[in-house]
Amino acid sequence: MATRLRDASVLWAQGGLGNQLFQLNAGLTLSEHPATLLVSGSSFGRDRLRQFELGALLPSSALTSSREDFRLGQPYDWRGRRRAKTRDRSLTTVFSDPETLPSAFRPGTFNIGFFQDAASLALPTDATTALLAAYRNAVSAGSASANRPVLHVRRGDYTTSPAAQRTFGTLSRRYYDDACRALGILIDESIIFTDDPAAVEREFDVPRSNIIGPEDIESPLDTLVAMSRASALVIPNSTFSWWAAELASHVPVAAPSTWFFDRPGNLRRTGWVSVPNA
Numbered sequence: 001m002a003t004r005l006r007d008a009s010v011l012w013a014q015g016g017l018g019n020q021l022f023q024l025n026a027g028l029t030l031s032e033h034p035a036t037l038l039v040s041g042s043s044f045g046r047d048r049l050r051q052f053e054l055g056a057l058l059p060s061s062a063l064t065s066s067r068e069d070f071r072l073g074q075p076y077d078w079r080g081r082r083r084a085k086t087r088d089r090s091l092t093t094v095f096s097d098p099e100t101l102p103s104a105f106r107p108g109t110f111n112i113g114f115f116q117d118a119a120s121l122a123l124p125t126d127a128t129t130a131l132l133a134a135y136r137n138a139v140s141a142g143s144a145s146a147n148r149p150v151l152h153v154r155r156g157d158y159t160t161s162p163a164a165q166r167t168f169g170t171l172s173r174r175y176y177d178d179a180c181r182a183l184g185i186l187i188d189e190s191i192i193f194t195d196d197p198a199a200v201e202r203e204f205d206v207p208r209s210n211i212i213g214p215e216d217i218e219s220p221l222d223t224l225v226a227m228s229r230a231s232a233l234v235i236p237n238s239t240f241s242w243w244a245a246e247l248a249s250h251v252p253v254a255a256p257s258t259w260f261f262d263r264p265g266n267l268r269r270t271g272w273v274s275v276p277n278a
Helices: 002-007 017-030 066-072 126-138 162-168 173-183 197-204 220-227 239-247
Strands: 009-012 038-040 092-095 109-112 149-153 191-194 232-234 253-256 273-275
Touching: 002 066, 009 017, 017 126, 017 220, 017 239, 038 066, 126 220, 126 239, 149 173, 149 239, 173 197, 173 232, 173 253, 173 273, 191 197, 191 220, 220 239, 232 239, 239 253
Parallel strands: 009 038, 009 109, 092 109, 149 191, 149 232, 232 253, 253 273
Antiparallel strands: none
8 A cells, every 4th residue: 555655646636626627637647657646535524515526537546545545644734734744754745836846746746736827727638638528428417408508607605705706706697698799699598507596597587497506417527517518608717617618629618808816827718708707
């Protein structure tokens, strides 16, 4: 077991599915030996809002065991401060600051970060989208959205969390009207994916049958691949629908012109239509 950790590069997965996919993509792309990448989902023992989703994309041999997770420990203490060492002192902890990125994912490293900076955005996504495409081909989720325009309306923590508000703001109905106009699609003919169906039904004045909420589909991963079957996509500043758009590489995509309000950087792809936040 100790030998497996020393010979592998280990990724500590955290956050929602979109975040997990950015982390996985960094691991698959930056690892010296991608076949030896191990992914730990131990952070989700403390996360009551999100689940470890990457297990549905990866073979069990690519996941750490509970005994290995014990040897790794948690990279943050209870106050959220970084720990410099793992329990297994033969491993090197690497946090994904820009200056440490070149040393990430070497054998014997324990890698922690969100990997959403400019350097990470420049990485190819072929390996990750191939895993998503294989999953999409194996499931039937998303027949209602196949070849139809799709809107992703994120409310939830984007409206209730002060931290999320400072970072992402809230996109109003006006943003979606402008985005649909830019893509030449109609809201009434679209399928709307959201974490708050009742609010969307009121705000967008569409029937519930045009809305897909969390209770209407099996899992976040099924939701993402269903969105990727669209004929056009309007997304908010969310990594979740970013990956749906990345998987649906052949369809037109509209995204907010400003991704982060509290820091530099933008995750919008060059080929996507930029729509002012409203």
